[in-house]
Amino acid sequence: MTDQTSDTESSSEFVDTAADDELARLVEETVNALLKAVRSRQTYVAGNPLIEKFYSELCVKLAATWQELPDVSLEIDEGRLLWRDREVYSKPVAPDNFAFRFFKDGIRQLALLPGVEEGELAEFIELFARSRPAHDDDLLATLWHRDFKAVRIDYVDIMEDDGSEVPRPDRNAGAGDTLEDMTEIEAVLESGTVTEEAPDEFSDIALGEPDLLYLKREMEVEWARPIVHDVTLALLDQFEMRDQERRRQVVDILRELLPRLLAELDFSNVALIVNELQLLANKTGENETQELVTSLLRDMSEAMAEMVSVVDAEGLSPGTDELAALVGALQAEAIPTLVRAIPAVPNRQTRDRLAEALDRLVESNPGYVVDLLSAEDPMLAAEAARIVGRIGLHEAEPYLVELSNRPEDVTRQAAIEALAILGSSVGAEALSTALSDPGRDIRIAAVKSIVAVRPEGASALLAEIIGGSDSADRDQGEQMAFMRAYAVLAGDEAVPLLAKVLNGRRWWGGRRAPVTRACAARALGVVGSPTARSALEKAASDKAAPVKSAVRVALKSFNNDSDERLEAAVLPEDDERALVDDPLDLDIEIEDTTGKEGSS
């Protein structure tokens, strides 16, 4: 074992007395204070007052120590700390033994010097507390790299000391022997004294002020060098100028490097890599290279999409060009991530770019989004359904139908809406079923869809629901949606039922609830036929204000042509509030209105 440094000097040379119990006790107390400070840092989270308390106590101890000693220099044994051969700390050897933590890494001496309290002590405690013996953290390397000025260590080479003998210099080698070959020496002696050098003999190597400035600048440039960027450039050079085998090696490295760069939010280099690789792949025109690059981008797509989305939420979005490069490089593997993440991306620019990328990817890789319709995550499946609808992916209809049967409202609604947009007969049955869905929003979505798809038998089904006994349990918005849809689909054939709702009496003589009747009135307005007018006129002087008002508006709509009426009946896409808008001054509280049936 060899000492590697010697700048830690035992303080023993400063004190002549060999054993001084009082001083040893002082050092022991200081060591104990140090241990408490370390343990408090290990035990409590930063900011805890106990950390400050124990640290202050340590500083007090050190201040007292500096009155007596020039330093605290401790020899480190396996489980003990010694000061001038006196034990000042001893515990059974264990991973958490303070001395052992140093010893196991080869540290054999630890010295604290005056001034350590001015910053380095706190950092030393922090480093020690953070080092994890279980993770094989190297305390020596940690302390060495920190290069404290007032905390000094001596260490031995434990890692390489395998007991083998290191050759020792032979200082007396050949002493007494005479050199066998004297030719050179004799020649030198013959030629006499060497002429003194000319003063300017070494002017070519003198370092002048400009040289020193150059070196200083070069060092500044080196420490500021974008080393990751330059490594990236080197890898890309290798990819470009070497053979397929090298390209494969580079791609293998990039497969490891890219996630690391993403994790470090180094979008600039990620963008550079994906851009350049795509350009190079196209430039070579070789299928093998293109496949290599594509395979890498496929592997990276999910991570890239994830990082772009996640960091955007932290306000750390990539720059415009970087974003374009990243998004442009995304492959189908990014679809699930994009589908999940886009709705949560707060930055509109980022969100739009990601959405564009998603549409591009889905159009050429519809299978991915269809697969997502079966995703366990209801939000993901619902989002996939919306995308399917948006891009008109008819092949997804069977999966949408399945989705419309899932227990989560969000998935069923999204499925229904998508089926509506697709408007094909495959989904008609599902739409019809959805009219009786337990979820109110889903029923409304379904009825909207029915209007769009017009499946066979839909008007009969709507009539059954409107005339059914539980119709009045639905709120005004829903009733309005159903009746208007019925009016649109059945036309004049809807008049008998709607007229019955508006004007009819129940067996006990009571009418339906005013809100229900008002909805019927509006629906009759949509029909716009003479029979509808006739039904409306019967209710023109109804005592219920909502009914009277609705009838007035409906009759007024007879002045519009039929297209305008139908247009008015088309249900707004996203806002069912419009369905229950109250142009008739019905004083209906939208959220609270239940339209429960009652007598009048």
Next chain:
Amino acid sequence: MMSSQHPGTGILSAMYGAVRALQLYPLENEVVKRGLVEVKEQADSILKLEGGLSIWVAGNYMFVNDLQVKLDLHDYASLSAFREVLRSHGVGRMEASPKSSAEDWQAFLTLIAADPEPGQPPLEALQAELQKNGVSRISVGPPSAMFEGSDAQQSAEAARHTYTRSVKVARDMMEGLVLGKAIGARRAERAVLAVVDQVLQEPATMLGMLTLRDFDDHSYVHSVNVAILSVALGDYLGFNREQLFELGFAALFHDIGKVLIPPAVLNKMGWLNDEEWRLVSQHPDFGLLMMFSVEGSEDLPYRAMLAVYEHHMKPDLSGYPRVIRRRRQGLFARIIALTEAYDAAISNYSKQFLPCSPDEAIRQLREAETGAYDAVITRAFVNMMGIFPVATLVILDTGEMGVVVAPNPNPKSLSRPLVRIIANSDGERVGDGPIRDLTERDPETNQYRRSIARSTDPERYGISVADHVA
């Protein structure tokens, strides 16, 4: 570069400024007066705060009141020159008491500003002069045994230990790579930090290890040699310890890519054919890729990767590998390019070239074609190594034979190193003889007592120069 000035830097700079002024101007000169006032103020400020002022010179280190003052490039010229001023007077430590007066400082600085009188021990002469001038509150002493390593044997053994272990680490890691094992960062880290410590502590001894011929593993020895030389040069340029570590790490691995080249090609006697050259010239490429397999470190060693990749480029980016995406060649690569060339020139493992003596290698570097190496770094390297680098076997004009053990502390005397005599003028071997400073003059004739007549080949005489360096 270090960003904050060490508190001791101020007093050292002020003292050197005053010494320079005293060397150039008479005492009455305003520059001198200002310089002396500055010294007094700086000293008083430290004395007031700390109650004492001591300056220690230890190897490449300087300490002010026990705290090391690391010389960065900004201060390097002045502070290292001041260090040499102290050394030239044999001063290893200087202490000033709180009562030291302006007159004391003036006398002390005037004395050390003058060259020491030849023919007498400089420290004793200085102490006598101080006493004669009534300066009792500033004292000087020899270098501390604690810092200077009075036990040369121990120091040499420590250097050998570090060197041997580093070669072992290099060998194990590179052989491991051939077998598909990853590079363990921790072992490499330990080896490099030991090299850095050893170079900082005993640069000359460590540089002497370059001539060790105890190993057959030439490529591993070369890696360690280049690490030692690079760290020494980095230190000379003013790198801090952490930067030296990074440089040493890069240098240790600079040829790592060669493990993928068949030994038959690497060890081929004579010139390589085109295909063999194509392969050999790809070792920086291989090295770059292999550095990604370093394990056990949180961060990838990007700077080392670049040094590995760029060390055969030239500052104008010619050389190899070809650069498509233009960028600057890094400082590490420029340093390693130089130190590698030097080690390759003096070592006997090149199959294409015969080894040359260290001074011949230095001469070749001085005369290297423009653009082959960074010209300023080359000059810095030559300044660091001296015209006759450590471990050069020389024949003096006295007929004595010796080994260069250190460059001369006076940077103006590049060709006059310190030489350990190992054979007298009769050709009789004397083991570890005395160390001679070749700037020493005969007081009667004012001629140098000894000068180097020529360097020579240790193998010709069966001499292991490394045994005599420390």
